[in-house]
Amino acid sequence: MAHSVKKYRGLMDWITTVDHKKIGILYFAAGGLFFVIGGIEALLIRLQLMFPKGTFDILDGQTYNEVMTMHGTTMIFLAAMPLVFGLMNAVVPLQIGARDVAFPFLNSLGFWTFFFGGVLLNISWFTGTVPDIGWTAYAPLSGQEFSGTGSDYYAIGLQIAGIGTLVGGINFLVTIINMRAPGMSFMRMPLFTWTSFITSGIILFAFPALAVGLIYISFDRLFDANFFVTATGGNAILWEHIFWIFGHPEVYILVLPAFGAISEILPTFARKRLFGYSSMVFATALIGFLSFMVWAHHMFTVGMGDIANALFGVATMLIAIPTGIKVFNWLFTIWGGKIQFTTAMLYATSFIPTFVMGGVTGVMLAIPPADFQFHDSYFVVAHFHYVIVGGIVLSLLAAAYYWWPKMFGRMLNETLGKWSFWLFFIGFHLTFFIQHFLGLWGMPRRVFTYLPNQGWDTANFVSSIGAFFMAAGVIVILINAIISIKGPKAPADPWDGRTLEWSIASPSPEYNFKQLPLVRGLDAFWLEKMDGKKEMTPAEPLGPIHMPSPSILPFFMSLGLFIAGFGFMYRGYEFESAFMNNLFGYNIIAIFGLAITLVCMFLRSVYDDHGYHIEVEELQKEG
Amino acid sequence: MGQGSNPIDPKGSVAEEQYGLILLSLGIMILVTVVVFVLYFYAIVKYRRKPGDNTIPKQVEGSHKLEIIWTVIPMILLFILAVPSVALTFSQDVDYSDDPEVIQVKATGHQFWWEFEYPDLGIYTAQDLVLPVNQRVQFELTSSDVIHSFWIPAMGGKMDTNPGMINKLYLDTPAEPGVLKGKCAEFCGESHALMDFKVIVLSEEDYNAWVEDMQTPANTTVSADVQSGEELFKQNCMSCHAIDAGSPGLGPNLKGFADREVVAGFLEMTDDNVYKWIRDPAYFKGDRVEMPGLFLEDEQYQDIAEYLKTLKLE
Numbered sequence: 001m002a003h004s005v006k007k008y009r010g011l012m013d014w015i016t017t018v019d020h021k022k023i024g025i026l027y028f029a030a031g032g033l034f035f036v037i038g039g040i041e042a043l044l045i046r047l048q049l050m051f052p053k054g055t056f057d058i059l060d061g062q063t064y065n066e067v068m069t070m071h072g073t074t075m076i077f078l079a080a081m082p083l084v085f086g087l088m089n090a091v092v093p094l095q096i097g098a099r100d101v102a103f104p105f106l107n108s109l110g111f112w113t114f115f116f117g118g119v120l121l122n123i124s125w126f127t128g129t130v131p132d133i134g135w136t137a138y139a140p141l142s143g144q145e146f147s148g149t150g151s152d153y154y155a156i157g158l159q160i161a162g163i164g165t166l167v168g169g170i171n172f173l174v175t176i177i178n179m180r181a182p183g184m185s186f187m188r189m190p191l192f193t194w195t196s197f198i199t200s201g202i203i204l205f206a207f208p209a210l211a212v213g214l215i216y217i218s219f220d221r222l223f224d225a226n227f228f229v230t231a232t233g234g235n236a237i238l239w240e241h242i243f244w245i246f247g248h249p250e251v252y253i254l255v256l257p258a259f260g261a262i263s264e265i266l267p268t269f270a271r272k273r274l275f276g277y278s279s280m281v282f283a284t285a286l287i288g289f290l291s292f293m294v295w296a297h298h299m300f301t302v303g304m305g306d307i308a309n310a311l312f313g314v315a316t317m318l319i320a321i322p323t324g325i326k327v328f329n330w331l332f333t334i335w336g337g338k339i340q341f342t343t344a345m346l347y348a349t350s351f352i353p354t355f356v357m358g359g360v361t362g363v364m365l366a367i368p369p370a371d372f373q374f375h376d377s378y379f380v381v382a383h384f385h386y387v388i389v390g391g392i393v394l395s396l397l398a399a400a401y402y403w404w405p406k407m408f409g410r411m412l413n414e415t416l417g418k419w420s421f422w423l424f425f426i427g428f429h430l431t432f433f434i435q436h437f438l439g440l441w442g443m444p445r446r447v448f449t450y451l452p453n454q455g456w457d458t459a460n461f462v463s464s465i466g467a468f469f470m471a472a473g474v475i476v477i478l479i480n481a482i483i484s485i486k487g488p489k490a491p492a493d494p495w496d497g498r499t500l501e502w503s504i505a506s507p508s509p510e511y512n513f514k515q516l517p518l519v520r521g522l523d524a525f526w527l528e529k530m531d532g533k534k535e536m537t538p539a540e541p542l543g544p545i546h547m548p549s550p551s552i553l554p555f556f557m558s559l560g561l562f563i564a565g566f567g568f569m570y571r572g573y574e575f576e577s578a579f580m581n582n583l584f585g586y587n588i589i590a591i592f593g594l595a596i597t598l599v600c601m602f603l604r605s606v607y608d609d610h611g612y613h614i615e616v617e618e619l620q621k622e623g
Numbered sequence: 624m625g626q627g628s629n630p631i632d633p634k635g636s637v638a639e640e641q642y643g644l645i646l647l648s649l650g651i652m653i654l655v656t657v658v659v660f661v662l663y664f665y666a667i668v669k670y671r672r673k674p675g676d677n678t679i680p681k682q683v684e685g686s687h688k689l690e691i692i693w694t695v696i697p698m699i700l701l702f703i704l705a706v707p708s709v710a711l712t713f714s715q716d717v718d719y720s721d722d723p724e725v726i727q728v729k730a731t732g733h734q735f736w737w738e739f740e741y742p743d744l745g746i747y748t749a750q751d752l753v754l755p756v757n758q759r760v761q762f763e764l765t766s767s768d769v770i771h772s773f774w775i776p777a778m779g780g781k782m783d784t785n786p787g788m789i790n791k792l793y794l795d796t797p798a799e800p801g802v803l804k805g806k807c808a809e810f811c812g813e814s815h816a817l818m819d820f821k822v823i824v825l826s827e828e829d830y831n832a833w834v835e836d837m838q839t840p841a842n843t844t845v846s847a848d849v850q851s852g853e854e855l856f857k858q859n860c861m862s863c864h865a866i867d868a869g870s871p872g873l874g875p876n877l878k879g880f881a882d883r884e885v886v887a888g889f890l891e892m893t894d895d896n897v898y899k900w901i902r903d904p905a906y907f908k909g910d911r912v913e914m915p916g917l918f919l920e921d922e923q924y925q926d927i928a929e930y931l932k933t934l935k936l937e
Binding site for chain 2: 060061062065132133134138140141145146147230231235236237270271272273275276277278279301302303305306309310313314317318320321324325327328329331332334335336337338339340341349352353356357360361363364366367368369370371372373374375376377440441442444445446447448449450451454455530
């Protein structure tokens with residue numbers, strides 16, 4: 001029975017893989033690619049705004065709006081989300097002592113739907129109809145009357161990519177509930193696993209709201225429905241509610257795993273266990289819960305009235321309490337420790353003050369009458385970049401440097417790492433700190449230009465200079481990643497780690513744990529090391545390991561949705577050739593695409609694939 | 624910095640109250656930030672690992688006392704912040720629509736210009752919002768197309784203009800006459816950045832004179848040199864643009880056009896700019912601008928521009 005399964009190599013291996021470690025790398029690669037694209041868009045924005053109107057206008061209004069929309073959409077949905085998922089894939093199964101996620105096939109499906117959704121969105125650059133409605137796509141601007149095919153790219157691209165996120169969230173919920181190693185109770189789980197768990201729970205409730213909202217937009221646009229069309233009785237504000245009841249939790253979907261990574265890295269390099277573990281878990285859960293109670297603070301100026309504004313304002317302020325608990329617990333984790341400033345630790349420690357600066361402006365924005373002034377000004381732009389770049393990106397970079405050896409089996413260069421850190425960190429504060437003041441000086445956001453002599457010229461120039469520093473930092477990171485292919489081989493436990501992933505080889509074998517480990521407490525591996533042991537105590541005898549087979553079906557299921565997406569988007573489009581008009585007008589393309597997906601689902605359902613086993617002899621041979 | 628258009632240089636009581644809350648919250652937040660920074664920098668300097676030091680520090684689980692301190696103190700700080708926030712949220716959400724002492728203005732956002740109606744005075748105007756000093760103004764806000772947001776930074780916070788809905792917002796005018804900037808703050812399409820307006824704050828006397836001028840019907844006899852321009856205007860423009868303040872139009876009302884500070888919300892008011900603007904509005908504000916191309920000769924545009932420059936108040 002052994003190896004009746006077909007093994008693929010090269011490109012086919014990557015397209016068919018269901019191994020969480022390889023899928024993690026795919027997420028990293030795709031997320032990194034989109035991060036660079038979004039970064040180039042950010043540079044274009046800062047170049048355009050470097051000087052006031054009439055001096056150096058590289059973008060016109062329409063192009064700027066496209067770049068601005070795609071920057072936001074790309075960074076949130078196509079860069080931050082997949083990087084978080086990449087990290088969860090790379091780390092969570094190892095941290096809980098599991099051999100894979102609960103549904104490896106779905107894991108692959110989640111990646112490919114995300115990837116094809118992102119590709120679809122970016123194809124708009126080549127067809128010339130780019131989304132130009134802001135990443136929030138407010139109705140009626142995103143409706144048929146006021147925007148073109150670009151809005152269809154937005155709605156359908158995100159719809160397809162969103163499937164991947166929802167599938168992934170469910171997968172991690174089941175994995176973390178069911179697949180923990182013997183002895184790993186919930187309150188012994190590493191904090192990164194905890195935050196991934198809560199994040200998956202938020203995804204489960206938040207992403208369906210986005211999916212429904214996007215369907216409304218698509219139906220309004222493609223099938224003349226009237227959800228948001230005011231003239232025919234629709235309600236434009238409904239979209240804002242739907243969007244933000246997804247959109248606000250989305251911030252926490254991204255930031256909680258970032259918190260989790262920080263909570264792993266600080267203890268490791270301070271050689272001290274996480275301070276207040278149980279209150280950290282509690283704070284995470286509370287933030288997850290509150291994240292659904294505060295969406296309307298994005299809408300204070302909509303005209304909801306005093307009662308709604310006051311309630312949502314106070315509810316928002318409450319989030320400061322669990323967040324404050326986390327910050328002080330981090331501070332007291334390094335307090336009294338023995339801090340070693342590796343690149344990962346530099347990023348992780350710099351996260352603390354930076355994120356606090358983003359957090360306090362969040363509380364200021366929670367005051368409705370003050371928000372009337374801040375709202376849609378550069379103050380908000382500064383705030384959410386402090387949270388998203390200063391909070392999420394800094395900790396993702398910390399996490400990348402920290403777990404890189406485990407993912408790739410190679411060490412990153414520390415000198416280059418420190419260069420990248422200082423360039424990025426200084427660049428970040430140079431770019432965004434001054435934008436707080438631009439907001440207080442009355443500069444609205446999402447403007448493609450501004451008239452000179454309003455007191456904004458110098459500040460915008462400084463901000464743009466900062467952006468170049470950040471770009472330089474990212475280039476150094478990319479160089480570091482590329483040369484690490486030939487870098488020194490990573491030992492199993494390069495950082496004197498505390499959690500299970502450091503108890504196995506770097507990179508870990510495809511089955512992760514030859515024998516499932518027995519977990520005796522929090523920081524399971526650290527406990528064993530303190531008892532003078534070199535590895536975990538096994539919880540089971542050596543036996544054959546059951547592995548899932550690779551499959552090409554997820555790739556084709558996603559490809560089918562991708563094709564169907566184009567079919568729907570262009571069904572009302574007037575092509576020059578009658579053949580194309582018939583092809584799209586009669587939904588032939590859309591049906592063809594959906595058929596591919598359905599056939600793949602059918603095949604998956606009727607063919608039982610029992611996977612294969614790695615036999616004991618092979619395990620022993622590998623050592 | 625940010626001259627005349629600045630939330631932190633408030634003019635009028637609404638902006639002043641909001642500025643007070645901004646300062647209070649800023650003060651509390653700076654306090655919090657300083658505490659964190661002091662602990663943080665102390666920790667990362669004091670607890671560095673010396674080279675060769677392989678000792679394991681004491682593994683501390685946590686501290687109930689500390690946990691309680693950093694839960695309770697933020698609660699107190701938030702309480703101090705929440706009380707005036709909630710109070711002002713309610714006290715600034717008052718509707719003065721029926722108050723005869725308060726000036727009523729209906730502001731409507733269009734892609735990409737502002738229409739102002741004074742229902743009690745029978746005046747429609749556009750782009751320049753004229754108000755007297757020391758007065759409370761009740762705005763009724765709506766939109767004819769997409770969502771915009773009505774913002775006079777120096778006078779107070781913004782409020783969205785939603786199509787098919789009406790929002791109420793009151794603001795107080797400054798004590799001194801002057802010109803303030805107004806902006807569209809909600810992203811509304813291609814030329815959102817250029818959707819500015821001016822707030823002209825006049826003395827009581829000047830304001831009354833302005834009202835009177837606006838209510839006086841336009842002079843029907845024009846001087847000979849702009850007669851051809853007037854003729855062209857009547858043929859091509861009048862169906863959308865009124866030159867009397869008594870009636871609305873599809874496009875901006877042009878009564879007193881030549882007195883305005885800027886053309887189209889952002890171009891300097893010069894003969895050349897008026898000409899350029901009417902010749903090709905899409906060049907400045909993109910294809911979504913509703914003003915159609917007129918297919919006239921260059922000189923004809925010049926004639927219309929010259930006529931428009933005569934549209935001054937008495």
